[in-house]
Amino acid sequence: MRKMMFFLLAAAFALVIAGCGQESASPADEKQETLTVKHELDETKVKKNPEKIVVFDFGVLDTLDKLGVKVTGLPQDNLPKYLSKFKSDKYENVGSLKEPDFEKIHAAQPDLIIISGRQAEMYDQFKEIAPTIYMGVDTSRYMDSFRENVNQLAKIFDKESEAKKELEAIDKDIDKLKEKANDAGKNALIILANDGKVSAYGTGSRFGLIHDVFGVKPVDKNIKASTHGQSISFEYIVKKDPDYLFVIDRGAVVGGQSSAKQVVENDLVKGTKAYKEKHITYLDPDYWYLSGGGLVSLDEMVKQVDQALD
Known part of the structure; x- marks a missing residue:
């Protein structure tokens, strides 16, 4: 009987130790992967799947929305009609495209800020608040630049398959349009x-x-x-x-x-x-x-x- 009790206590102790070991290992397991994003203004380390995102480019905003990625803040002035849902109080209004409200951006505690041409000169101010990447479209190489931006966003937010599907559909429509233009x-x-x-x-x-x-x-x-x-x-x-x-x-x-x-x-x-x-x-x-x-x-x-x- 004593041997049986000893065996049960030893087994229970072993389970507790194992549980503690698993608990201590979980933070390391949950550690976010970090990507190095190269962009026109810098190289920026960005954590995958950042939760709080502030966006200053409406093209990037509509891409994120299409891919099912939620954002925290954006400039609500001059918001395109097709993005009117972002006028809601659910989103932080962080100023205008040319006049960001840095106090509100800082208060939002973003994990990632995305800017483009209209904010490029203020890059240093943005990156003091949070990791900031530039995603303007290079019009001299429009489609290559566009694809790079979409694919980079897809990589950050684990949306590669969704992005691939959308890009293929757009390429197909453009091919048809080019054929029509050529025929005309x-x-x-x-x-x-x-x-x-x-x-x-x-x-x-x-x-x-x-x-x-x-x-x-x-x-x-x-x-x-x-x-x-x-x-x-x-x-x-x-x-x-x-x-x-x-x-x-x-x-x-x-x-x-x-x-x-x-x-x-x-x-x-x-x-x-x-x-x-x-x-x-x-x-x-x-x-x-x-x-x-x-x-x-x-x-x-x-x-x-x-x-x-x-």
């Missing part, structure tokens, strides 16, 4: 309308993917690529006489009032092929000006150009 054999001019002024965008520019990626021929191959576009006159539009005219209305998203149609469709432009053949397309500035470079926004951009070529 038409040219186009891309302009930004802003307070009565217009500027043109060509290959390699901010909106140049219409030519570089979607395959629509530029009416002028010599437009200088720049963020703000090349300032042009309406006489220039008449002289180039494009088959298609793509218009982005900046005022509709910055000033809150759309004036592009009144500005663009004047007596001079009414003499162009684009006007006469009803080939003037007003692209949605929510996708083209405020966002872009996201899984959702790029998909919509493809659809809009595709519809314009019908």
